[in-house]
Every structure is written in C-alpha cells, then in structure tokens.
Amino acid sequence: MNELVYNINDKPPFAKNFLLALQQVFSIIVGTMVLPMIVDPSGQYLSQSSALIGAGVGTIVYLLLTKFKSPVCLGSSFSYILPLLTAVNYGYFGVFLGSVFSGIVYVILAVIIKFVGVNWMNKIMPPLVIGPVVALIGLNLASDAVTNIMNTSVSIENYSFISIIIGLITFFVTIIISTKGGKKLRMYPFLIGIFAGYVLCSIVTGIGFAVNVDALKLIDFSEFSKVADFSNWIPNFTFVGLFKEGTSKITSFGDIITIFVAFVPISFVSFAEHIADHKNLGSIIDKDLLKEPGLTRTLLGDGLGSIAGAFAGGCPNTTYGESIGCVALSKNASTKTILFAAIICIVIAFFYPLVVFVTTIPTCVIGGICIALYGFISVSGLRMIKDFNLNESQNLFVVAAIFITGIGGLVLKFGSVEISNIAVALIVGIITNLLLNTTKRGKKISANSALLEDDKTVRSNKQNGNEIFNSINQKDFVEDINKDTENDNNFKDDS
Numbered sequence: 001m002n003e004l005v006y007n008i009n010d011k012p013p014f015a016k017n018f019l020l021a022l023q024q025v026f027s028i029i030v031g032t033m034v035l036p037m038i039v040d041p042s043g044q045y046l047s048q049s050s051a052l053i054g055a056g057v058g059t060i061v062y063l064l065l066t067k068f069k070s071p072v073c074l075g076s077s078f079s080y081i082l083p084l085l086t087a088v089n090y091g092y093f094g095v096f097l098g099s100v101f102s103g104i105v106y107v108i109l110a111v112i113i114k115f116v117g118v119n120w121m122n123k124i125m126p127p128l129v130i131g132p133v134v135a136l137i138g139l140n141l142a143s144d145a146v147t148n149i150m151n152t153s154v155s156i157e158n159y160s161f162i163s164i165i166i167g168l169i170t171f172f173v174t175i176i177i178s179t180k181g182g183k184k185l186r187m188y189p190f191l192i193g194i195f196a197g198y199v200l201c202s203i204v205t206g207i208g209f210a211v212n213v214d215a216l217k218l219i220d221f222s223e224f225s226k227v228a229d230f231s232n233w234i235p236n237f238t239f240v241g242l243f244k245e246g247t248s249k250i251t252s253f254g255d256i257i258t259i260f261v262a263f264v265p266i267s268f269v270s271f272a273e274h275i276a277d278h279k280n281l282g283s284i285i286d287k288d289l290l291k292e293p294g295l296t297r298t299l300l301g302d303g304l305g306s307i308a309g310a311f312a313g314g315c316p317n318t319t320y321g322e323s324i325g326c327v328a329l330s331k332n333a334s335t336k337t338i339l340f341a342a343i344i345c346i347v348i349a350f351f352y353p354l355v356v357f358v359t360t361i362p363t364c365v366i367g368g369i370c371i372a373l374y375g376f377i378s379v380s381g382l383r384m385i386k387d388f389n390l391n392e393s394q395n396l397f398v399v400a401a402i403f404i405t406g407i408g409g410l411v412l413k414f415g416s417v418e419i420s421n422i423a424v425a426l427i428v429g430i431i432t433n434l435l436l437n438t439t440k441r442g443k444k445i446s447a448n449s450a451l452l453e454d455d456k457t458v459r460s461n462k463q464n465g466n467e468i469f470n471s472i473n474q475k476d477f478v479e480d481i482n483k484d485t486e487n488d489n490n491f492k493d494d495s
Contacts, residue, residue, distance in 0.1 A: 004285060005187060006334040008069055016187070020332050021340035023191040025348070027326040027373065028055065028075040029358050030366050032345075035076035035315055039084045045095055046088070046314045048359070049235035049349040051076050054313020056345035059338060061308045062301035062319075068335040069293040071327055072281055073342065074305050077318035079270050079420065083262040084315065090259060091249035092241035092314075097256065098263040099310030105267035106274075106303025114296045121290070125275065127384040128395060129429045132402040134280040135381030136425055137273070137321055138374045139407060145374055148367030160215060162204060163364035170197035170368030178329060178372075187330050190369060197365030218362045226356060233352040238314040263316075265419070270318055272426045274302055277319045280380045284324065285333045325373035328380060394436040402429040 006012050012020060032055045036046035058074040080102065087098040113121075147153040149167030151160040174193030177185050185192065201218040208216025226232050250256065275290070278298055282289040289298060306317040327333050348354045388395045406425030413419075 003331070004333050005331045006337070008071055008285065008287070008333050008335055010334045011336045012332070012334055016184075017334070017337055017340055019188055019191060020330060020334070020337045021344055023188055023330060024073055024323055024326050024337060024341035025344050026194055026358075027190060027322040028073050028320045029345070029348075030361070031078065031320065031322065032075035032315075033355075033358060035078060035081065035084075036313075039081060039315075040088050043236060044088075045092055045236075045238075045241065046084070047236035049352070049355055050237055050313035051315050052313070052345045052349040052355070053235055053237070054309035054311075054315055055317060056309075056342040056349075057312050058305035058309030058317040059342035059345070061305040062298075063335060063339055063342070065301035065304060066293045066297045068339075069287075070278070070281065070289050070298060070301070071285070071333045071335045071338050072277070072319045073323040073338055074302070074309065074317040075320045075323075076313075076315035077270060077306075079266050079273070079318065080263065080316045083259075083266055086262040087259055089249075090255055092238055092245050093247045093250055094255070094259055095314045096238055096242060096310055097250075098259050099314070099316040100307055101260050101263040102267040102270070102316050103303040103307035103310075105264055106271065106299045106306070109271060110296045110299035110303065113299065118290050118295050121275070121295070124430050124434065125426075126433070127279075128388050128398055129402070129426070129433050130276055130279045131381045131384030132399045133272075133276045133381065133406070133422065133426050133429065134384065135378045136402060136406040136422055137276060137280075138376070138378030138381065140422060141321070141370070141374045141377070145367045145370035148363040148370065150367075151362075151364055153363055160364070162216060163218065163362070166197060166200050166204070166218070166362070167364035167368035167371075169200060170194070170365050171371045173197070174329075174369060174372050187332060189329055189372070190326055193369050193372075194361065194365060197368060198361060201362045201365060218364070219360050221360065223356050223360050224353070227353050233350065235313075235349050237312055239311050265414075268423075271299075272423050274299065274319065276381075276422075276426070277321060277324060279384070280321075280377065281319075281324045281327065283380055283384055284328045321377045322370075322373050324380075325376040328376045329372060397436060398429055398433045401432040402426070 006020075011017070029052070032051050033048040036043070036048055036051045040046040055073065055075040062070070062072075062074050080098070083098055083102075084095065087094040090097075144153070149164055151158045151163040170193050173196045174189045177192050178189035179186075181189070181192075198219075204216050205219045205221070208214065208218070275295070278289045278295070289295075302317070302319060309315070309317045323338075348358075385395075385399065390396050390399065402425045405428045406421050409421045410424050410428075411419060411421050412424055
C-alpha cells in the first residue's frame with residue numbers, strides 16, 4: 001500500500017475534506033439506501049432517508065467509542081435482510097428490538113474480550129486465515145458489481161451492452177484518475193468516476209428520448225417529480241413510529257423470542273466479518289486496530305452504533321467494506337473525513353432532491369465503481385498472506401479450504417437461521433488451521449524479515465549482481481573485515 005496522504009489524526013482543509021467526505025458518502029449510500037427498499041418497499045417501517053440518518057448517527061457513535069482511531073463508516077447491514085423481513089411483521093418495535101438484540105451480542109463479546117484479551121483470537125485467526133476471508137468478502141461481492149454493469153441485477157432480460165460500455169468507462173476513469181491524475185485529483189477517483197458515468201448516462205438518455213429507443217434511456221428523470229411532494233422530505237424516523245405505535249404488534253413473549261432467534265445468530269456471523277473488516281483496514285493504514293483502539297472498543301462502537309442508528313433509521317448497521325476500499329483508493333484515513341461523511345449523511349436525508357439524485361444513479365455506474373472498490377478489498381486480503389509460503393501444504397490447505405467453501409457458496413441452515421458462506425469459510429479455515437497447526441510453522445518466506453527491515457542492513461552485490469548478500473548487519477560486516485585483515489597481517493608476520 002502506498003503511503004497515506006492523510007493519516008488518522010490529520011485534518012484535511014475544509015474544501016478538500018468536504019469532497020473526500022462526499023466520496024465516502026457515495027461509497028456507502030447505495031447499499032445503505034437499497035436495504036430498506038428490499039425489506040420494506042412500502043416504506044411503512046423503513047425508509048431510505050431514515051436509513052441514511054441511522055448510518056450517520058451510528059458512525060458518529062462508533063467514532064466516539066473508538067476514540068477517533070478507526071476510519072470507517074457504518075451503514076445498513078445486508079446480513080440482516082432475513083431477520084428484518086421477520087421483524088417488520090411486528091412493527092416499529094419489532095424492527096428496533098431486533099437491532100437491540102444484535103447490538104447486545106456485540107456488547108457482551110466486547111466485555112468478554114476486555115477480560116480475556118485478543119491474543120487467543122490472533123492464535124485461532126492469524127493472517128493466514130483472516131487474509132483469505134477478507135479477499136473472499138471482495139470476491140463474494142464481485143457478482144453484484146458485474147450484474148450491475150450488465151444491468152441484470154433485476155432480470156437477465158435487462159442485459160444491456162450500452163450499460164457494460166458505460167460501466168467499464170466509469171471504471172477506467174476511476175483508475176486513471178487514481179494512478180495518473182494530478183496530485184489533487186488522485187484523492188477523488190471515486191467521486192470523479194461517478195460524475196463521469198452519470199454525465200455519460202445523461203447524454204445517452206437524451207439520445208434515447210430523441211430517437212425514442214428505450215434501451216438508451218438509462219436514467220429515469222421522472223423520479224425528480226417526487227420532489228414536489230413535501231411529505232417525501234420528512235424522514236420516517238423509527239423513534240417517532242415507536243412512540244405512535246408502541247408495542248401493539250407484539251402480542252406475546254413468543255413474538256420476542258422469534259425476533260431474538262432471527263437476529264442473534266446473525267450477530268455472531270457479523271462478528272466474524274467485523275474482525276475481518278478491521279484486519280483489512282489495519283493492513284491498509286498499517287495499524288493493528290484490534291490492539292489500538294482495541295477490539296473491545298470497535299465492537300462497542302459497532303454494536304452501540306447499530307442500536308443508536310436503528311433508533312433513528314431502523315436498520316442494524318455494520319462497518320462497510322466499500323468505505324474501507326474508499327480509504328485505500330483515496331489514500332485518506334482521516335477520521336475527520338469520516339465524521340464529516342456522517343454529518344453529510346444526516347443532512348442529505350433532510351434534502352430530498354439529493355436522495356432522489358442518488359436513486360437515479362444508473363446501476364452500471366455503481367457497478368463500474370465497485371470493480372475498483374471490491375477489487376481493493378480482495379487484494380488487501382491477499383496482501384495479508386504474501387509472506388506465507390504457499391508451497392507448504394499446511395499453508396496451502398488453509399487458504400484452499402477458505403476459498404473453495406466461500407466461493408462455492410457453502411452455507412449452513414438451521415430452520416430460518418442461515419450462516420453465510422463467508423462465515424462458514426471462516427469456520428472451516430479456523431478448524432483447518434488448528435488441525436494442521438500452521439500458526440507455528442508460519443511465515444517461512446519471511447523468516448529473515450526482521451533483518452531485512454533493519455535500518456543497518458547492508459546489501460552487497462558481487463559479480464554483476466549474480467551473487468547477492470542479503471540481511472548482513474553493517475557492524476558485523478566491518479568487524480569480519482577487520483578480523484580478516486588482522487589474520488592476514490599475523491600470517492605475514494609469521495612468514
């Protein structure tokens with residue numbers, strides 16, 4: 001990873017920070033707004049605006065509890081789609097109660113880890129296990145990026161060659177700006193990519209209306225007509241619904257147990273993803289976030305942030321891999337930017353034209369951006385295992401077990417509870433690692449890494465670079481030469 005432009009404690013200038021924060025917002029906004037549409041299309045209990053507010057509030061709580069040392073945004077968690085589908089049957093209280101249950105799991109885990117520490121976790125989940133899981137998260141999302149580019153996320157019949165072209169152009173603009181753009185532009189590849197894609201789609205849509213070809217009408221501008229209805233400007237706050245509806249839809253203790261069973265098992269799955277996300281983010285910013293601010297604080301931030309966010313917007317939150325990818329892409333890890341992004345999320349929720357604008361961004365543009373974002377997540381995971389010798393069967397089998405079970409889509413179902421393929425892959429990886437005891441064998445390739453990184457290390461090339469002396473301490477090298485010289489002198493004296 002290249003050196004960060006802004007580190008955790010840095011504060012970018014206001015104008016630059018606004019653009020960087022806006023870029024973070026766009027990285028999480030689609031997923032955050034899509035979830036309530038999937039679970040509750042009517043918007044009766046969950047709405048896009050309130051989900052944005054929930055993400056903003058949750059992120060602020062997370063930042064406070066992690067002492068502004070972990071630069072990532074929270075947003076609506078797709079892990080809870082099935083539990084939320086159950087919860088909406090029990091009204092506002094059912095939705096909020098589910099988020100409370102999931103948050104409490106995180107709080108309990110945080111308390112346990114506070115007393116027992118994280119060393120045990122590093123033993124059962126070393127980089128050899130976590131790395132492939134992080135890579136798997138990105139690979140697992142790859143199909144979403146591709147279906148969005150092809151415009152087949154809703155139906156295969158919607159396949160569009162024009163969408164593919166625009167999606168790829170969006171991707172190319174993003175990576176060219178990121179790698180070859182000017183110093184200032186390189187910090188906004190994601191934002192510029194979306195803008196370029198949207199402008200291109202607008203032009204194509206205009207041509208589509210001019211020649212009356214539906215396939216070219218990529219943007220539905222009719223959505224902006226909703227702006228005139230000011231009732232749409234008011235977010236559907238969960239806490240307002242709670243006061244109005246109360247617990248009227250919870251008719252028995254059995255209903256509470258149903259919600260509990262729906263949410264709690266998924267929380268343990270999200271716990272595994274929480275660790276993977278923070279390991280990934282830590283590798284990008286070169287800090288061990290599980291030690292500082294500590295896993296206890298990140299769990300409390302995620303759990304309590306989810307509860308606080310759900311009180312406003314209903315959906316349980318989680319740290320977003322897209323946000324982490326944005327940190328990697330922009331090389332900006334400032335938590336001041338993350339705070340600004342959280343505030344922007346809250347403000348946007350009250351400015352309905354912006355909400356509509358986001359909903360009109362074509363899926364092909366989002367897909368093009370996600371090639372870069374999801375790719376960064378995958379590559380970050382692979383970087384964690386670069387020092388392990390995969391020629392050794394013990395290491396190879398651990399990585400293979402995770403990739404094959406994860407990419408193959410192995411899931412575990414217990415009634416209405418489903419453990420995702422990523423969580424199953426992590427479990428299989430942990431078991432494989434413990435069985436083969438690879439943690440002791442470890443990093444064969446990097447056995448001399450400490451010496452290689454020593455500032456005093458001297459590398460001497462001989463015979464036009466064919467003979468290389470690596471990892472030689474300069475002081476020892478000079479002493480050896482002095483000893484050889486002394487021996488030569490003694491030999492001459494004896495002669």
